Structure formats: C-alpha cells, structure tokens
Amino acid sequence: MSERCSKWIYAGSWLGHQCRHNDKVERDGKWYCGIHDPVRVAEKMKARDAKWDAKWKKQERQWKWLDAAHDLCAGVSTKTLIELGKGWLVKHLAEAEKENL
Ligand SMILES: [Zn+2]
Numbered sequence: 001m002s003e004r005c006s007k008w009i010y011a012g013s014w015l016g017h018q019c020r021h022n023d024k025v026e027r028d029g030k031w032y033c034g035i036h037d038p039v040r041v042a043e044k045m046k047a048r049d050a051k052w053d054a055k056w057k058k059q060e061r062q063w064k065w066l067d068a069a070h071d072l073c074a075g076v077s078t079k080t081l082i083e084l085g086k087g088w089l090v091k092h093l094a095e096a097e098k099e100n101l
Contacts, residue, residue: 007036066096 005019021033032038070093078090 005033006030
C-alpha cells in the first residue's frame with residue numbers, strides 16, 4: 001500500500017496540510033517523498049552549511065586584511081594617503097566599511 005509523505009507543510013495556510021507527494025522512502029517507519037526525505041534534507045543542510053563556512057572564511061580573510069591595512073594606515077591622514085598615491089586604498093576601505101554596515 002502506498003502512503004503519503006509524512007511531512008506537514010505550514011506554508012500557505014494557517015493549519016497547514018500534509019505533503020501531497022506520494023511516498024518514496026521510508027525512514028523510521030514514516031514515509032517521505034523525495035523532497036522531504038530527512039536524509040536528503042540533512043544532506044542539503046550540510047551542503048548549505050559548507051557554503052556558509054566558505055563564505056565566512058572568505059569574509060574573515062577580508063576582515064583580517066582590512067585590519068592589517070588599518071594598522072598600516074593608522075595615524076596617516078586621508079589627505080596624506082591620497083598624496084602618496086594611495087587613494088585607491090582609502091576608497092577600498094571606505095567601500096569595505098559601507099559593505100559591513
Ligand atoms: Zn513531501
């Protein structure tokens with residue numbers, strides 16, 4: 001006998017409704033469709049976490065670089081930096097600060 005996916009969906013209505021997809025896999029006595037298979041969902045979450053990790057590592061590197069840049073430029077006025085031909089750095093720092101807001 002074919003059962004329906006056990007997933008209860010709350011999106012779209014107050015009381016929610018059971019997933020209308022037919023069963024595909026059985027997990028701990030409950031049936032799930034291909035979309036709501038807990039194992040697949042967990043894998044997707046893991047993939048998403050890995051993506052976030054990579055994103056944060058990149059962000060961290062950027063922040064570290066900016067920290068170093070800030071240290072290097074500490075005590076040097078914007079005017080001096082521009083005069084030294086380092087205007088691009090000022091612009092870069094200003095843009096980075098805008099992004100972090
Ligand atoms: Zn489902």
